[in-house]
Amino acid sequence: MLRRFASAIDAMLEKRFPERRLFLRSDTDTRFIRLKPATQLMVAACGAAVVAWAIIATAVLFMDSIGSGNFREQAKRDQENYQLRLNTLSDERDQRSAEALAAQERFTAALDQISLMQSQLLTSETRRRELETGIEVIQSTLRRTMKERDKARDELAAATADADAYVESAVAQDLNTDGVESIVDALAETAAERDAMFVQAREAVELADAMELELKLLEEMNDQIFTQLEDAMTVSVEPLEKMFASAGLSTDSLLEEVRRGYSGLGGPMTPMSVTTSGGELSPDMKRANALLNQLDRLNMYRIAAETTPFAEPYRSAVRYTSGFGMRWGRMHKGADFAGPHGTDIFATADGVVIHAGWSSGYGKLIKIRHAHGIETRYAHLAKFRVQKGDRVSRGQHIGDMGNTGRSTGTHLHYEVRINGRAVNPMKFIKAARNVF
Template sequence: MRTRLAIRAHALLERHFPERRLFLKSDTDTRFIRLKPATQLIAFSGTAAVIAWTIIATAILLMDSIGSGNFREQAKRDQRLYQARLNDLASERDQRAEEALAAQDRFNSALEQISVMQSQLLAAETRLREAETGLGVVQATLRRTMQDRDTAREEAQALSAKLGEADGPLPGTVSAAANQAALDFMSAALEQTAAERDEVTANAQDALTQAEEMSLQIALMHDHNDQIFRQLEQAMNVSIKPLDKMFRAAGMSTDRIIDQVRRGYSGQGGPLTPISLSTMGEEPSLDAGRANQILNQLDRLNLYRVAAEKAPFAIPVKASYKFTSGFGYRRDPKTGGRRMHSGVDFAGPVGTPLYATADGVVKHAGWQSGYGRLVKIQHDFGIETRYAHMSRIGVKVGQRVSRGERIGDMGASGRVTGPHIHYEVRVGGRAVNPMTYIKAAKNVF
């Protein structure tokens, strides 16, 4: 059975690959190489396999090249869109900063006007109380004078009646000439008292007129103050809401932040101290309450601004840069495997200045494996920022830095494929997306 199969296979090979002879001729001799059907089949199969492998490899490389080209073009388009968006955000941030400064200037001007007007209001209240007191004294004096006048009239009438009934000198009385002199004195005194009464009445009427004018001025001043307070309240709402929204967008508790900052800045006095517009130990007026509320909002605004300087809401690069990698899992540029990228990358020329994104204290400044030249800055609220792959470090451990202060230069130290800055934000030791803070501040700074 096996012999028959071998004969049939050999016949099939003879049909497609007949035996051939390859002659090799030299000057003195001629030789040939006998190519059997099996040998030809093996050579043909090997050649076909090589050709097929070449075709498949070429197709794979071509498809990979086309796919890589499309991916690079898409990445470039995304980077251009992101760069345009960042430029728009920077322009919008500058515009909001200008608006905030303008609102702050308007608030300072309005606060000065309020101070002047409150001084005028206090003076008007003092004059009104003095006028009311003077009017009371004048009225009391006028009533006493009128009583004295009525008493003098009754005595004069009684004396005149006695003089008319008597024909001669009355026993126990003075002479008629003395009585007439007394009567003249009383009449002159009554005329003087009447003149003083008329003068006091006129003065009282003038005081009432002035009091009515002062009341009208005070009412107008209250209306003007109400308008100013409304404008100030609106300005404070416009100023505080973006900062409050910024902290909430970054996932930070505003109440906890305000309490923590207030504990560090607890000194009091000066223009932000609550005021009282009462001069008689009374309860603060409605205007005083509104003014105190505005001052409290201004204090909260200042605390927000202090907190904003201590949280990483800025970008570490101010010069031109290219956003090359985001936060999260990505394809490792060195090994090609999937790996967690715990920060964001901004590419630029070697030597590009790098800046601290918030106030803090340098806790590390030196070489660290993988990171290369690395700077770690500890901030308030349990936040830490890292700046890796630097070419030069410009700070020392323990040094206190402010937001926007230069800490070194961009480079390509450590495990990198090119010059860039690897920027990390860690909260409680856990890496978070730095773009959360940067995007949260897009309408504020």
């Protein structure tokens, strides 16, 4: 059956592929191989398949070569663009750092000026009190002198009346000349005492006028000092309020918490509540109290700023690699900064270390509890510089950058949490750039 089928196929292919014989000759013998039409068809098909495969493989290699060349060019262009972007970000970071240093110097100069003005204010207030006391003494002396002058006038009038009566009586009784001369001497002495009292009264009035002029000049100088201090307070307090507002913090609640923690009284910041006369506060005293309240508010802002993470956790050159928000379908609760292995990491505010150890995907992790319900986290560290329970200050070296935990490269994962809820840490860093 199979032979018949094969014979039928050979008969069909005979016209296209006639039977051929392949002779193999040796020195002593000659042999041949019969190539039937079906065999020739199979050999031709295999050859065509090999040629087709070679053509397809060549085309694939050629296309792959062209595609890889384009990919390398594209990768090179992307790398150049990326490097250009990194250089731009580095320049912006350096510019921001320079602006932050300049702002810090301006803030320090403003605080020094405020301290100097406060000393001048307290000195002028002491001088004003001394002048008030001196004016009261002068006024008291002037009133006593005027009373003595009026009394002397009354005594002079009475003596003059008595002398006139006595002269009339003496003339009537034909008195001797010695009695009249004694009366004239007494009248001359009384007139001299009256003139001396008039001179003393005039000198007291002139002294009072001079003291009044000096008091007016002092009041004008106090007004200038008050104006400068009020302007300085406005320039110093408003940026701090804007900084806290930009970070999403309530200034009222922050100041209330600082006020509870720092409730001691006394010293130059204590409001003045009495005057030398024991009456109501004068306008200058009220103005001074308002300035002292603003100075106290500025001081509380300074304390709140020291205990709030407005500083950057690094000082070396780093690269911002990932921000706060959704990433690859998961919530990224902090910001990532890449840098060389071992880069110093610093505390961003005063606080207490509540954790310094290994923590699952975080690797080597430091947690610091600050005031106002704020907590900061520093993850993937290579080395700890503090331990649990340590009290740290803003800018203190707490660890080294590493690649521990679930990390793809050396970097710092930095988090800020308020009452346990993660917030964007860049809000604090950017808000502080306008002030420090």
